[in-house]
Amino acid sequence: MLLFSLPSLAKEDASFYLKQASQAYNQGNYRKAEEAFRHLVKMKVNLHEDFYYFYGKTLYHNGQYQKAADNLNTYTETVGSKNKYYRDAKRLLLRSEKKLAKKNHPESQKSSASQQRTSTKESRSVKNKESLTKNESLTKNESSTKKEPLTDRKSSTKKKPSTVKKSTASKPPIPKMKKLPSGRFTMGTNHGADDQRPPHKVSLKKAFAIGQYEVTFAQYDAYTNATGKKQADDLGWGRGNRPVINVTLKNAQDYARWLSKKTGRTFRLPTEAEWEYVARTGVKAQLGFKDLLGLGDANCDDCRYFWQSDSTVEVGEYEANKYGVYDLFGNVWEWTCSIYTKKYYGQEKVCADNRRLLGKTIAVRGGGWDSFSATLKSYVRYNNFPNYSSHDLGFRLVEELK
Missing domain, CATH: 3.90.1580.10 (paralog of FGE (formylglycine-generating enzyme))
Structure with a gap:
């Protein structure tokens, strides 16, 4: 865990930042821990292999998923699978990659969804035009009779989600x-x-x-x-x-x-x-x-x-x-x-x-x-x-x- 050999000239400064990073990490102050870890990287001291696990985990908590993945990947490739933090590092690495995937592809998902919506709207408009040309009076009668049930359906579907939201909001966090x-x-x-x-x-x-x-x-x-x-x-x-x-x-x-x-x-x-x-x-x-x-x-x-x-x-x-x-x-x-x-x-x-x-x-x-x-x-x-x-x-x- 963050144990490494230090050059004699840099030992005092490096020890200071190591202690600062450790205290911040244990207190859950990941911003401060990241800052101290960065100082250690800049000092170019010989870093212990476990350093990359803790630095990667800190970056993950701070939402820097790409940097977290890089450090965690360095750690898993350096140590063997029997290392005490290996499984947790692999778990965090997978989570970081998933977070990155979601972050990198929202636009494509939105565009595909919008394309589907426009295509369905176009098909609906075509069908409506066809039905109007076939029988205008019949379409008007049908639309007048169908308006009321459609409104009920919309109101009922609106009510249901709000009820679900209230019930889920009141649910407590349950221990695994x-x-x-x-x-x-x-x-x-x-x-x-x-x-x-x-x-x-x-x-x-x-x-x-x-x-x-x-x-x-x-x-x-x-x-x-x-x-x-x-x-x-x-x-x-x-x-x-x-x-x-x-x-x-x-x-x-x-x-x-x-x-x-x-x-x-x-x-x-x-x-x-x-x-x-x-x-x-x-x-x-x-x-x-x-x-x-x-x-x-x-x-x-x-x-x-x-x-x-x-x-x-x-x-x-x-x-x-x-x-x-x-x-x-x-x-x-x-x-x-x-x-x-x-x-x-x-x-x-x-x-x-x-x-x-x-x-x-x-x-x-x-x-x-x-x-x-x-x-x-x-x-x-x-x-x-x-x-x-x-x-x-x-x-x-x-x-x-x-």
């Missing part, structure tokens, strides 16, 4: 969900802390869907704007596609209930068992997609590169697990709906009764941006009181499938 099959897996371990024991078989009898990403500020803000509830504090890090933070258990549950009511679907927080099932991806791995988290594998205290800021990052920045679910480890801890117990007694399989939470704590999973990689394992547990909120705590949703 990944469907998972039912299954059986071993939960817990004999090699960890006491609260991670004993390892035991858990059966999930019904298929369910889980959020592909943690719930973002953009999605949560739609809820607070619609209901008048207090917005969650982003601490100045940025909103948009960053995971929502500083939310209590009730905040997360209220959002799930609101979304369920708005969509007619059933959303809730995952149980501890459901969360670990997704994190393990149905295999015996500690993490779900790798045995150890290294530099650049997640957003955690000792996983970040030196230039990255100590904060959350946008969801989906790192590799997904085998189910296609992102950020299960690092970025933010995630609320579950299960009561935390010091050993497994079955509470991990169900959602807690909110009427019986006095003195109880709720299990949270996954680790945050300020956690160390040693704690980012599928079986590691932590707990918070229901009214607790923090700069490293968010949530993702589960959907019950019918």
